[in-house]
Amino acid sequence: MPHFYTKDLATPPMPFEEEGFKFCYEAQSLRDSKVSLICVQHRLGDFCLLKIKQQGGVLCKGEKSTRPIPVGILQHALKILSHYGKEVKGNLALSHCPSGAHLVDFNNFNFERFYLEIGFGSGRFLLQKAQANPKEVYIGLEVHTPSIEQVLRQIELLGLTNLYIARADARTILEVLPPNCERLDIHFPVPWPKHPNRRIFTPYTLENMLAVLRPQGEIWLRTDSLEYFKASLELAISAPTCHATIAKNAPQEGVVSKYEARWVRQKKDIYDLRLKPTTPSTRPKLPLLLSAGQNIKYKGVKAASLWQEKPKMGENYFLNIQDVLEYGHLWLLSVSLGDVRSPLNKVLCWDRKGGLGVCGGAPFNTRAQHRAHEALCALLREV
Ligand SMILES: C[S@@+](CC[C@H](N)C(=O)[O-])C[C@H]1O[C@@H](n2cnc3c(N)ncnc32)[C@H](O)[C@@H]1O
Incomplete structure (x- = not known):
């Protein structure tokens, strides 16, 4: 870096x-x-x-x-x-900097129909799909920054206008995306054999994955891990509303991802799980991003009382203030907040004469972020 x-x-x-x-x-x-x-x-x-x-x-x-x-x-x-x-x-040698025009703009996310890939890695699958289907919109989510940078460069080189990507943890964003997804691809996710709670496929994310699908939409999990496949199938069977189909070593749709190519070379078995919702999503449409600006009156208590607070772990939320940095009447709060399973580090800017803002983009409007944010505002109202 x-x-x-x-x-x-x-x-x-x-x-x-x-x-x-x-x-x-x-x-x-x-x-x-x-x-x-x-x-x-x-x-x-x-x-x-x-x-x-x-x-x-x-x-x-x-x-x-x-x-x-x-x-x-x-x-x-x-x-x-x-x-x-x-x-x-x-x-500090300056390298070519892609324009950023192909990053998802969550303030204006209004695609009526899109294809989504979670964990696109090298982007081979996503890029080829977008290139072959110029009338469809493709969205890719990744957490690995170098992969995102590399795919941004590829999008520019190929001149694609129907592919947008984001640095986002699928486990959180799935909770807030609109139900307009035609197909959700998860190809060769990290199987996390020792930490199943870190997987993309959990009861919580499956519920959210089904909720982002259009009525005829489909989730397509493709994995080389039999254990991951079995655990995901069990989750699907216990979900109240979905229809599952499975396959072993089924032919690909013409495009082979980087990981798939590797496992095919090693002659590994590949398992497919395809899921369709049996009832339409009833999730209310909410803004994707949490709005932070609240007017909180400062009562004059010392900043140390904030970072010396023990982390707060409420019902399904987490909040920890790690540091307070001061510039005049501004306090930058270095915080970790949101879902207990995947809290987000953020820098919040509290103007002690005004509202609370976020540096580096607002968090997604998830239930856990909401709760953590309310807990933070309650704490600030006391200081
Ligand atoms: C094994 S690679 C597979 C890449 C690609 N799908 C392929 O088949 O070549 C798994 C990818 O998922 C990404 N990933 C892991 N957890 C994620 C999450 N919570 N949200 C989004 N992407 C994630 C990783 O960074 C990694 O690039």
């Missing part, structure tokens, strides 16, 4: 703007005097740079939870900052 060390960093007074970036302010950690966050705005979103004082210098890198995609944006911002450093060392 891009970073640099410098003996000394003397930036112009903030805010200052350069090359499409606005370096807004630097907030100082109240927990660790060596740490600060620089908030940066760019047309593709806002993010934070982490500045850590070290013996004989300063380390600057991207703050993980707000790290932008494409990562070239972060490289570019760090490069600008490094010009104000003395004796700079690091990896």
